Amino acid sequence: MDLLSAAYGATSDDEDAAGPPSSTPVATGSASFAPPPLKRPRWESHQYLPPTHCFPQQPLLNAATPLASPSSGRYVSKRERALLASSQAHVESGSPLPPRMSMEFDCTDGSITYTNLRADILHSLRCQPKPGPSTSFPLKLSVCLKGHTKAINCVDWSPSHGHLLASAGMDHTVHVWNVWDKGNTTARVLKHHTAAVKDVRWSLHRPFLLSGGLDCSVQLVDVVEGKVMKVFKEDQAVEVIKFNPSNPDIFLSGGSKGSLRLWDIRCGLVTKEFHRNLGTILDIDFSADGRQFISSTDTTRSNISENTIIVWDVMRQVPLSNQVYTEAFTCPCVRYHPREASFVAQSNGNYIAIFSARPPFKLNKYMRFEGHGVWGFPVKCNFSLSGRELASGSSDGCVYFYDYKSARLLRKIEAFKEACTDVAYHPVMPNVIASCSWTGEISVFE
Template identity: 40%
Template structure:
């Protein structure tokens, strides 16, 4: 009678039912040993004792079951369906010093299966089973460190507040104090930290933004825990500048990869990314138009971008090589740019005042000394701004036309020496802070110009001192070695 066969396969058990090897010289298995290859293993078995890996043969009304046939091949087993399976099992091929007869384990009884560890063969574990085991081994009390740049999980960067900040929100604003003691040190950047900035929104002002030459920028809890809340890896080049948008929900960054990007603080997703076709040194959001931001850098043109259409809406051209910093004046109608021109006749290009709407130069005779100005800062109360100069002092200017320099007041005592050292005012404008190439942080009295206090903050050049907008006598500093410190 013609025979027909059906074979059922199960990937999750294909290797678990493989043959186990035994060292040469071991006693031969008996007919009762399930690991042996006796003729008794080839006899028909009841239907309830046969696993899914079996060969069924139907002859008339009688159903015979045989175990899935294996063939020894160099230490591994492979299924065979030919008629020579008995010879292959009875006379296995020699494959080396460790040779064992073919084993056909009893799949119906897992207790009788030969351990794969005895033969040195690792059993196959299905992917779903491996994932289930990894989830069971995780300790829910001590979860593994989460990837801060993962965009798939929900974040609570803005929803989590600080008790210190909340306690100061209901009080009457106090006079700005001078930080003198180290509160905490934040480490995590692998390159120089170009800038640090507190979030301008009061109820989440515990958030501290940092941008580094290691191609990343981060948001920290700078008020209490000091931990990094989110890591952003949106750029392929060094992040030269970073700032909060006025709403505090997005971050504007400029990088040496020729791009400027707007990133959502919560999700970490880039909402806008534009190619400036030059290395971006500074990126500044418009104070009154949240959809517009300016970019300057290794180019003679400053570009104004509209984030809704990702197009250049205005261009400000000057005979310069690169733009070092951009500062919007109060109201957003005018802004100041700083360039790297230091020639004898460069007084018309060192600091330039622009009309935002018409792109015309309002004034180009602001600063007549032969020093570059790596950074600018606007006074929060008065109509004035300061320019950090490579002459190792900060010059004071009027923020109203014709933007004249105050020659009777200057802030000196620190060193710049070619570093992009930045300066910052306290919320009430009474204290002006600046970093130094010597690693120290200097605090000046704005009215008199004298030094109130100096602290040796870092061993490397201190590039920025950012004073907290809510907490009194609190400031953050960053240095050329990638370290961030919080002072109180």
Template identity: 50%
Template structure:
């Protein structure tokens, strides 16, 4: 104890305690290790060689590894608008341009027959359903195909005749129509839409979507901004192209709409449906009030037949309906919309085909197709008919067309031929072997009367002059 006391008693309590000092280590004793602050990865690949057998971190392996292979380019999505040519009239041949600038009446006296092949238009990969000339830009022809495309052709261009291709539809295109408002095309197809396209700008300006296949479209006779559409579910809609919205809906539990026709200066319209979900004799033909969305009469046609086509007479207050009873029925287009039981056009055969009929421009003649391949031309006043036969239908939706002067009637045929008939004598004036497969549609030019275009089930389009 004494030793311990002596050892700790060397320092007096009165003496000041020495201050603590940090011990300094000699070089033999290493200092305390400090963790380095993290540094960013090197920007460039390290070129120093590594010692064999040493540890290599994942980051170093990534830097030393080969450059990863680039990903393959994605499959290009086809553009909805391609412009292989030009729609400008400046590319048109001078002689054709002079004819287009002249009036149609200057050519109606020319009794010429279309027989010379003027242009071959190839581009569709499937059948062509319809063709239509532009009345405002008469050098352009539009075609609607089963290949989901619409082609616009600059028919007499000195360079590329295919002016542009429209791929806006997602299914087969059933019909195409030029608008009176410039370079606008209205089309409908099996993708449950009607589409309005500005061909000059290559833009789809409006899409009118429905929950049904759109089968029929009709522009208002006095306002091209409004059109009717009817479809497979029996729904009828009135659209405004300026807003892209439905103005009116016309619903009555109908079957598929077959045809639509405006009457009474666009204040009323007629609808024809296939199979009614209630009573076919009550709803086969209905007269509607456009603004009130109500049927004015649903007992217009009391016979048990459907009518695939309705047409308004250009002058008289009557309309006709193509009946599957193998005749064309006549109705008054004013209340009470009576069926003329004492006058009808019969002799042609329907056999369930969607046979169409059409009045001549002067309203004196009524033309109708037939399932036996004939075209019947009836005298509206005398109820007499002439018969145009020679071409063959064979179940194809063959169409026909009158020339501007009304002196010739053209029709396609299932054997690929175009038949030209004389309006007065009903004799075959010319038979043109045009296509390898069925000739579906024919269309006379709106200005040059001796020019006719045709399209075929094989996807080809021909122009004769």
């Protein structure tokens, strides 16, 4: 009883700060019992503030609201006890809080700002994209970017910084281009990979780059600070990566051993795995709501492709269909339509096939996009912002534009002398498209 009396009779620091002390005298003798305080302080929840970075950091202690000790007389939650123990351990050891993991890498620093852009480009970037179909196609060569020494596997526009373009090359580098800068268009040359880089993707809302390559790693880079923020190690060469459109902290990776893994960049761990005894993953793409994704592999059996294209349910981790494409060709690229329930697959049969995105995911046997060539190159295709046009690279170095509804060839422009491996529509300016080649060149048309 004496211990309980002493515990409940002690005045906490919070009570002292809340108001004047009580005028009721408190006996100090061992035989006297102290009366309970007038009002015990309530536990109040604090508003959660999301971290500025995508990884959990050590919480900062607020000097204005000190942590309560177990002897303060009020309830102390488990979280507060853990924070108190952590802070005391750091004070006793005299060492500061561990810094966020970052690794410097060899890079060429250029300008990533938009202060030196052309006036018309700057005006177009500040305007929101207009709804409806585009009024014209890219016709003239706007910028030619050179810097890679080997083939370029893909290009990707930054959705939050529209003047920046990233490219991944077989020369072990990732280039960041300030495309319309009047001075130096090379903003960054990132050399954080030790082997060929197969894919690169911008974060949806931040100037972060996610890249994967043949060194069996996926790396997240802060382009502004020039630091590798996180390294995700794999047991396979990474062929393709994609962010989940409904959650920018989640990305999917596919590699040479056929493994598909869903990663959380906040904790750096795998949250889901998708197993099907697949061959090398050639490409993946999420549906608009992020609940499904499609994968393309190089697994073939006899004259009928088995598991060449699989539609997956993300939550249940099960294939919804693995008999989508039954022709004896592999597909180096798959893309969901941005607005309609359909998706397309670039086939090594030198055409693009179209499928329904609803069960039973049937192939449209009466329409295909033909005229360009693939011939074993990793040729990719992409939809325009409105979804009315489909652009594709080609083994002859040209960019082909098709009407989505009729599959009719609308226009062909010559971009390179060798194979054009990827095309990417600008996220804001609908009549701007970037393309890359097997010889290491990038051409931007407008």
